[in-house]
Amino acid sequence: MEQVKRAPLADQAAELILERIRTGEWELGQKLPGETTLAPQLGVGRSTVREAIRQLAGRGVLASRQGAGVFVTALDAPEEWDAVLRRADLVSVIEARIAIEAEAAALAAERRTPSDLRAIRRALDDRAANRADVEAHVDADTRFHRSIVAAAHNPILAELFDGFTPRMRQAMVDMLRLRGEFGDDADHGAHERLAERIAERDGDGAARESRSHLGAMKAALA
Amino acid sequence: MEQVKRAPLADQAAELILERIRTGEWELGQKLPGETTLAPQLGVGRSTVREAIRQLAGRGVLASRQGAGVFVTALDAPEEWDAVLRRADLVSVIEARIAIEAEAAALAAERRTPSDLRAIRRALDDRAANRADVEAHVDADTRFHRSIVAAAHNPILAELFDGFTPRMRQAMVDMLRLRGEFGDDADHGAHERLAERIAERDGDGAARESRSHLGAMKAALA
DNA sequence: TACCACGACTCCTCAGACAAGTAGAGAGGC
């Protein structure tokens, strides 16, 4: 699955600069070489270097002062969780989501309160009612899955799920638009069974349902 | 005395764009107008708009795809992940770790390379050799589990595991000091079995071993 | 010594041109 390294030059340049900061070539507070000397060094144009610098400035690593130069303001921002998600390919994200959600389903089966169960069933009905519009359906689907994660009463799992949501949303919309087959009875049946297992307090069954449903999605998106 | 023009145009443009995102003019996942139409709107040149976009891209708010457009990827900086971890109670962290690690074990069984397997076995031996000192044992144990997650070849899962590590370490040290029973043969046998399942490419078995081992730890810590 | 004008250097901004990639419309084949 050899991904071709098709990253914009500006991104590559930013990475190179960051690398040289990490190795200590330019220390904290120090001035970088001027754009006009840095550009040929990296083998790119001046504007490309500028965009790379802007990018790092947005992350708080660099700061530029007109007339003075560009300075290092931080050795490296702690790898932002958000950036990791964006860079990772979709399959990795789905695998992580499967891990989180299957565990959450099992915990939800143990811990769900009557109020949780009502919320899950309400979300399920809402999901069934939104079959027409693709985006509305994806959002309703997300709310259903979210209600299950919420029933697990584990803030870490909930936070992780919310972190995945934005990255997943667009991918799901694209996929459903492409296939045209969404909201069918088989799909909805799987969700009904998942809700059933949780209602029955069948943790293993809930995890199994969740895993198989998301596994199918992984296959469709890969 | 005029402290007005102090900020570069690109910074001002970035601020304006962020403003319009916050007000909901461009929703999450949506495409921004093209650079060529955005530039006159903001009253700046195209290069300046590009630098503003780069800046926001560095902060994770925007992402641009050549040929397609610029898209909103986040409404603003998300909540600090570390803070969530610190605030959450230990049981929640372990549950999340179980989710991550069981999935990683199953994937590792599928994807492990011979080199991965060597690393896992080396970590296992190292773990066996460090039974005397509590802290050394915990660290060696962590390295073993980390080698399995690495063999799953999923950057998201790896990043999550690393995120849990610091929070787990102290808790495990405390627990082992209290109980005094660590590094015994039964415990080590469980780890050997886990490595075996991965070597045999038995994904379900590996997930089961991982889950039961970590489940025991959860019971001990709770 | 204290002050200041100057110049070299730096980043900032713009404009134009072309390359590279994407996505949708439309033609063609089944």
Add this chain to the structure above:
DNA sequence: GCCTCTCTACTTGTCTGAGGAGTCGTGGTA
């Protein structure tokens, strides 16, 4: 009718050249 393929319009990516604006060290002057 449906599928596929091609072609076109549009978008971002990159480079170059030009001039504007701010900073800082230097050297001359009082």
